[in-house]
Amino acid sequence: QNILSMNSVEVLYDNVMLAIKGVSVQVPKGEMIALLGSNGAGKSTTLKAISGLLKAERGRISRGEITFQGTDITEALAQKRVEMGICHVIEGRRVFEHLTPDENLTAAAPRGMSRSTLNAEKDKIYAYFPRLAERKNSQAGYLSGGEQQMLAIGRALVTQPKLLMLDEPSLGLAPFLVEEIFGILQKINNDEGLSVLLVEQNALAALEIVSQGYLIENGRVVMHGTAEALKSNS
Numbered sequence: 088q089n090i091l092s093m094n095s096v097e098v099l100y101d102n103v104m105l106a107i108k109g110v111s112v113q114v115p116k117g118e119m120i121a122l123l124g125s126n127g128a129g130k131s132t133t134l135k136a137i138s139g140l141l142k143a144e145r146g147r148i149s150r151g152e153i154t155f156q157g158t159d160i161t162e163a164l165a166q167k168r169v170e171m172g173i174c175h176v177i178e179g180r181r182v183f184e185h186l187t188p189d190e191n192l193t194a195a196a197p198r199g200m201s202r203s204t205l206n207a208e209k210d211k212i213y214a215y216f217p218r219l220a221e222r223k224n225s226q227a228g229y230l231s232g233g234e235q236q237m238l239a240i241g242r243a244l245v246t247q248p249k250l251l252m253l254d255e256p257s258l259g260l261a262p263f264l265v266e267e268i269f270g271i272l273q274k275i276n277n278d279e280g281l282s283v284l285l286v287e288q289n290a291l292a293a294l295e296i297v298s299q300g301y302l303i304e305n306g307r308v309v310m311h312g313t314a315e316a317l318k319s320n321s
């Protein structure tokens with residue numbers, strides 16, 4: 088069944104700018120799905136509609152609805168969506184640069200998480216990301232771009248999400264690092280059945296790890312299919 092179902096969603100910014108024009112996206116539970124398309128197509132807006140981050144940018148859902156695990160979340164506050172298990176790693180790898188990776192993970196833990204659960208989550212994250220483990224007590228601002236992206240993903244994982252949404256994690260990274268990070272995402276998906284919605288301009292890399300992709304152009308889904316079908320189409 089679908090963990091997330093987005094049906095004919097329109098988003099308006101500033102009450103005038105129609106950024107997405109009836110987008111429908113389904114994420115089957117335990118699968119990795121990609122949103123592909125060029126700059127300005129409406130991919131980030133789609134993620135923000137799901138995580139509830141539109142409000143801060145004077146955007147709103149003007150039509151359609153979104154259900155998460157069967158619950159209508161179209162009007163839910165962003166904080167409520169986080170509590171339900173929707174985690175959105177926004178573009179640009181936000182980490183606290185003056186803290187260490189380990190402190191960054193601690194700071195990202197949900198209120199009320201026990202110390203033992205937090206430590207177990209950290210150990211799991213360090214096992215998935217050995218590069219991060221090696222640098223866990225350095226200042227995060229000195230980590231490389233790839234390491235900071237890994238930390239941004241680690242900060243999301245520490246919240247034990249049910250749906251992980253990533254916005255352009257490959258941006259500006261060397262191909263070998265993209266391959267490494269995507270390989271780790273695939274491993275987490277395999278081991279834990281974590282559902283992932285991945286926004287990428289790098290379609291070739293994304294289609295190697297997802298089961299299905301949606302091509303978005305000019306605020307609309309113009310193609311949807313299995314990764315194999317989309318690969319042979321590009």
Ligand code: ADP
Pocket residue numbers: 100101104105106124125126127128129130131132133144145146
């Ligand atoms: P993508 O993620 O595919 O690059 P976006 O979702 O960021 O595309 O943008 C879709 C459209 O919405 C673009 O035309 C963009 O200029 C516009 N847009 C994005 N954010 C805002 C905003 N906060 N206010 C007004 N327009 C916006």
Ligand code: ADP
Pocket residue numbers: 229230231232233234
């Ligand atoms: P990238 O091109 O991937 O950003 P860098 O050349 O910036 O890589 O860094 C290479 C390695 O050196 C990385 O592991 C990074 O974390 C580390 N590093 C870079 N600058 C510093 C610094 N000022 N102090 C400590 N480590 C650093």
